[in-house]
Amino acid sequence: MRRTLGDALNWCATGTELFFAAVAGWGEEDYLAPSGLPGWTRKHLVAHVAANADALGNLVRWAATGEKTPMYSSPRQRDADIEAGARRPAEELAAWLTSSAERLAAGITGLTDDQWNAEVVTAQGRTVPATEIPWLRSREVCVHAVDLASGVAFSALPAGLLTALADDIVAKRGGAAGPAVVLTATDTGDRWELPGEGEPVTVDGPLAGVAAYLAGRPHALTASGGSLAPLLTAWL
Template identity: 75%
Template sequence: MRRTFEDALSWSAAGTELFLDAVAGWGEEQYLAPSGLPDWTRKHLVAHVAANADALGNLVRWAATGEETPMYSSREQRNADIEAGSQKPAAELAAWLHESADRLAVGTAALSSAQWNAEVVTAQGRTVPATEIPWLRSREVCVHTVDLATGVSFADLPAGFLAALADDITGKRGNAPGPALVLTAADTGDRWELLGEDDATAVAGPLAEVTAYLAGRPHTLTATDGSPAPTLPAWL
């Protein structure tokens, strides 16, 4: 793993600022525009990011107190919170977004070294040390800033974050069904392999495009033989 705890803290803070800057000053019209995610308006996406801050705050509380506090009581509750948030007026939704981000920042800043090493359980059921919380948050705010469809692209995200995200996604995709791939970031020399069905397809391009492809986002990649890059199954 080439990302460090300090890296994740930095990316989480930078990604949060990027997301908040992207939505600053929006009114109802901007919030109700489609996001880059199917069937979601920008309101849905902002509600999701605000709810994620509160959910990660539950893990911070778990690490701080030792009291088991899951991110969400259920997937149904998570989905209901996002849907309810998507119905909030613009000003109320913006307030939730900022207040939840502030609460998470205050909570993480108060954790001691021992508390950072406490074990918590993610929404996917993985048991991890609390030091993973900033990485989980950085993924949300960085990727979803792109999903807001305001012109921010993967190329605008930190290169270190992009490489770490590509590592993370290939690790998660490693045991899942899908095409066999050899991916090369032509601008950095980074390389990833996905074991899968049939012979491996070679795909190369800028790091930002490779990471966008792995994350299931719009990209410009083709295989090195000129054919379309294989379609990947869902990442999360």
Template identity: 85%
Template sequence: MRRTFDDTLSWSETGTELLLDTAAGWGEEQYLAPSGLPGWTRKHLVAHVAANADALSNLVRWAATGEKTPMYSSPQQRNADIEAGSRKPAAELAAWLSSSAERLAAGVAGLNDDQWNARVVTAQGRTVPATEIPWLRSREVCVHAVDLASGIAFTDLPAGFMTALADDIVAKRGSAAGPAVVLAATDTGDHWELPGEGEPVTVDGPLADVAAYLAGRPHALTTPDGSSAPALPAWL
């Protein structure tokens, strides 16, 4: 694992600042513009990120008190909260985005060493130590800062985060159906192998494009013969 707990704390803070700064001052017109995610406006996306902060605060509370507090009451409720948030006025949505991030940061800052080692359960049903919470938040804020479709790109994210993201996605994709791919980051020398169907396809390019490709975002990666990198199934 090429990430430390301190790394994830730093990336969570960096991504949060990047996302908040990008959306700062937006009115209805900017919030109603399409995001980089199909079918979602920026309002949907911001509601999702704000709801995620509240959900991760539930895990912080679980770690702090020992009282089982799931991220979401149900997948249906999670989706309903995002849809409801997408209908909030711009100012109210912006306030939720900011206040939820502040509550999560305060909760994280209040955990002691023993509480960080407490076991909690993610929305995907994985039992993990609370030390995973900053990494879960890092993925949300960093990737979705790009998804706001307001000029932020993967090249604006910390290189260490992108490497860790690629590691994480490759580990998750290892058990999923899809094409076999060998990936190489030409600017860092890192390599990843995705097991899958057929002969492995070699794909290389800058780390930012590799991370974007693995995350299912727009990229410029091609195979040695110039054809597009093979499509991958969803990773989350």
């Protein structure tokens, strides 16, 4: 793993600043515009990021108290929170985004060394140490800052985060069906292999493009020979 707790805490702060800067000053029409995610307005996306802060706050509470506090009370709660949030007025939604981020930051700051090592369970059912919480949040705010479709690109994200994101996605895609792909970031020399069907397809490009491709976001990468990079299945 090429990331530390300190890295994740820094990326979490950077991504939060990027996300907040992107939505600053938005009115109702701005929030109702389409996001970069199919079927979601920017309101849906902002509601998702706000609800994510509250959900990760539950994991912080779990680590701090030892009391089992799942991210969501049921598999349906996440979707219900997003839909309800998407119906809020812009001003109210913005206030939720801010307050939820502040609560999460305060909770993270209060964790002791022992509490950082406490085990919690993610929404996907993975048991992880609490040190993973800042990484989960940094991934959310950074990638979704791009998804706001307001001018933030993957190239604006920290290089270390992009490398860690590629590592994370490749690890999660390891058992997924799909084509075998060998990826190389031409600007850093980093290389990843996605196991899959057939002869491996070689895809090269800048780190930002590689991360966007792996995350299923728009990119300009092509495979060797100039053909389009093969379509990948969803990673989350």
